[in-house]
Amino acid sequence: MVVFAAPAYASPCDVSLAVPPIHSKKAGDWMACEIAGVETIVARFVGGATEKAGHRTVAAQNPEPLLVTRALEVGYDGEAILPAIDLRIGRKEFWSVIGPNGAGKSTFVRTLLGLDRPVRGSVTRAPDLRPCYVPQQATLDPIFPIKVLDFVLMGALERGKLLGPAGQVEIEAALQALAEVRAADLRRRLLRDLSGGQRQRVLLARALAARANLYVLDEPTAALDVASEREVLELVGALTAGRGATVVMITHMLEDALQRADQILFLDREHGLALAGPPREIVKSPGLQRLYGPVMSPKPNPNATG
């Protein structure tokens, strides 16, 4: 018998099913439910046990979200690797995507950005969406002799304005972006010659030069020392606080994610979990606690925008 146990933060009377009746589901099936007042529930039946999490809807505050996923299933070769995910990523929100290695974080983000096709479901983008992707610095070619300023200028490139050299406005925007990340003195250096922390700051400068309203960052603190890590996270925080942009950041820094983010997306391919919600609710998830151990409740974050 399947037991549908509502979590502590949602009263049982709030539950409404947006999927075929639960009893029609078999163990291992994916399901998606909605709870009134709670935007997203994604769960997987595992031998009769169900785990859920949710987050308060942001629709009232942000009538036009930047991205909406509906029953989005991500994966490869037509095979979903995660449960169907329903999300509304609002403006000025800070999302952290967490989970173990191989959890499906990058696959989810790539699908969100339109780089990979969804296995099923859909992603709806706001007409004014201007995304920018900050890759892991390790994925950049160490042979390519690209100078810092030329790299940052890439951020200013737009479809329809591809011909010819960079204009004065673009150059000034790139220099300003470099100044914002405290890397103006690096502009003539080769990107490949920079330290990890410097390189990450330049990657952020390119993102700033793109004047995007959605920044997707793939583990921006990977392989950084503590000082650089702190500096980069400070700059990332400024993207939402200073620029009013939305940030979706893949990270392995659980404590920071819980502290900083408005919303958390916890993915765990192995256990078939995709849980979304505010940090204070996500920490209660047995799935998260099974993986990370008991997690401290996040303190109120003065930088959080939600």
Added chain:
Amino acid sequence: MNSGPAPSLGEFIANWSIFRDAVITGSLAGALLGFLGVQIILRRMVFASSAIAQAAALGVALSFWVPAAIDPIGHAARHAADPSAHIVPLLFEPVIWALAAALLATLAFIANPVKLHLTRESVLGVVFLVGASGAVIIGDRITQESHDLAAILFGSAVVVERSDLVLVSIATVVILGIHVLLWRPLIFVAYDPTGAQVQDLPVRKLNLFVFLAIGVAVALCTRALGALPVFAFSVLPAMAALTLTDDLAIAFALATGIGALSGGAGYVVSFRGELPVGATQAAVALGVLAAALVRRVIQGLSRRRDRAAR
């Protein structure tokens, strides 16, 4: 082998009208392929130009063999009437077959073989082997144009046809012109295709342009000069340039210059030394690369010494 005295530079200049087209074509092909070579090296697709060149050579071989196979008597009679004439119906123009074969090879390169659990390199290996073995097998079936085919495979062509010069010139101007205009997005796409795609740049179209440019350049230059110098020009000048400078724009310019120098000077050296043209052009490009590597090593040692002195 000629055992007499080597021809002098004066003789070369005196007969400039004979060699002019070949020297100019060699220089232009070196410049074009040298420029594209930087893209080829930075995109880590060195083997592509070799495979495409072999495919183009197979295309030329087929253009000789197919009409002979269809109408052996008429073909032999036309050849007997004027062995030096290469007047063939447009359908059997070698350059058209070279282009078609090169573009087919380019398509194989563009295709993503991941779904077949194969790498792109392995597909290129197949293209290379089909081109190389096909050209040798077809070459064995050709009697009249076997010398032409050998020239195309090994780059021993002494004389270049005017039509080849015209085609290589047009390709050089058009491809380099578009490349310079689209410089920034082409570099972005080569360096960070994912970032470019997220920023809604037409990544596929830009990549298609680069691949087709390489396919067309390699086909035309293979027809004019041969597969060996074409592969050399698309790798060695760019390697030398990237060894000499860390500035990308200067690297493209240097590679263009080194390619042009190798194509032109290689021809002159081959005349003076009575050496095979294509191999000599490749050797000149190799010489420049060797000099660039030596300079780099000396620079590195000097920097190390300076650091130790401080």
